[in-house]
Structure formats: C-alpha cells, structure tokens
Amino acid sequence: MIAPLPETREAMMNALPHLRAFAISLTGNVDQADDLVQEAILRGLANIEKFTPGTSMRAWLFTILRNQFHTAYRKRRREVEDPDGVMAGRLSTAPEQSGHLDLEDLKTALAKLPLEQREALLLVAAEGLSYEETAAICGTAVGTIKSRINRARHRLAELVGVSGKGDIGVDRVIKAAMRE
C-alpha cells in the first residue's frame, strides 16, 4: 500500500464526520455505521492511487461507502424478506401524534424510506451536495436523483404525519421548527 500524502490524509480526516453522519442516518445504527466508515477508509487507503488529486475526497469516500452499503444491503435482502421493515422495527416505535415533530419521529420515518430515496435525500438535503455530485455518487442520472428526492420528501411528510388534511399538520410542523 502506498502511504497517502499528508494532504490526502488530512482530506480523509476532514471527511470522517461527514461519512459518519451519512452512515448513521443511512443505517440508523451507530455500530453498523462506524463499521461502514472504517471499511470505506480502509478501501480508500488501499485504492488511493485511484483517487484523482484535485477532486473531492469527501465525494470519493461517499461513493465507496455507499457502494459497500448497497452490497451489504443486497446480501441482506436475499436473506430476509423485508429489510426495510426489519430496520424500521429495530429503530424505534411508531411516531406519536404528540403535537410536535421530534427527532425520533424523523429517524423512524427516515428508516422507512426506500434506500434509494433515503440516500438521495440525505446527500442533497442534509449533506448539502449538489444533484450532480449525488448522481455521480449513486451512479445514476440527475433526473433520477431529483425524482427520488421529490418522492422522499413527500413520503417523509406523510410518515411524520404532517401531510394530512389542512392546517393541523402545518401547525404541527411549524411549531416543531420554531422549537429549534
């Protein structure tokens, strides 16, 4: 293995909190997330000669991590009937209609999104990557990413119970936002 240049190492170091936030949001499980990040860093180091200097290390590592997770996810999909259900069940209870949108509601809802929608939403709406970067990371077209995000947003609103009829939902989510 070729040892990376100090600036490469620093770029990897800087990417760590981002990779971790993405992995935790994606899997809903801190241990699994840290394993994914570890694997992504090790693979990145082992393949560092494939990294194009001057491009985004963060995006490159996101691609590696995302691909790993998909491989593991596909494997699990063959093993269990409903990976989304398993994951959702592991995460939390159903959202309560408690008059505010709390963090647990959001995490539960996020876990119920189909994987393709979840990752696209996280990369664009949370991580702040462009549609183009996200499309490259997910190996698909920009239009597909836009469509997945659109579906994800609607589904998320349904799942946290703010998309219902009329003002109650609006009121609830605005209150939640104001509590920040």
Place this chain on the structure above:
Amino acid sequence: MRSRLPPVVVGGDPFSGMVYAGGHRIKLPGRAMDHNNDRTAPKPGTRENRAAITRPIQDALGERLRSMYDDLRAEPVPDRLLDLLKQVDEQRPSDR
C-alpha cells in the same frame, strides 16, 4: 381526424393519480396505476396526501433533517476511526 382510436399511453405525474390516455388527461377512479417496477415507486393509497404538502412543510422538514444531520456531524469521531489514519501517518517514511 383519426379514423380509429389511438393507443392508450400511460404516463404523466406519478403523484397526481392522473394518466394520459390517448392524449387526454383523465382521472382514474380508485387507486393509481402501478407505474413501474422501481422499488422506490410510491405505494398506492398514499397519493391523496401529496397535494397537501406545501412549501412551509417542506422547508420545516428540511430544516429538521439538516439539524439532525448537523448534530451527528458534530459528534466526536471514535478513536478507532481516527487511528486508521494516524497509523498511516506513522508508517510514512519521514525522509523526503
């Protein structure tokens, strides 16, 4: 003027419950068409809520999502991950 009916073309916005049939926009009774086999396609029975999702809701949800994510990003990175990169640094020969 066409002498026979054109073929039915199904398409359009998957959220709206509308389909284009022979160029005319028609409202389907009951559940929406099964659009494709994309795993991320919307599930039936949820579309009636879609119209109610307004900009303020989207903005508030987006803000909440970012806030959750920012909190995660602010967490200290575990040593076992930092060590992966520290070890590499030590392995690198010091001569240049």
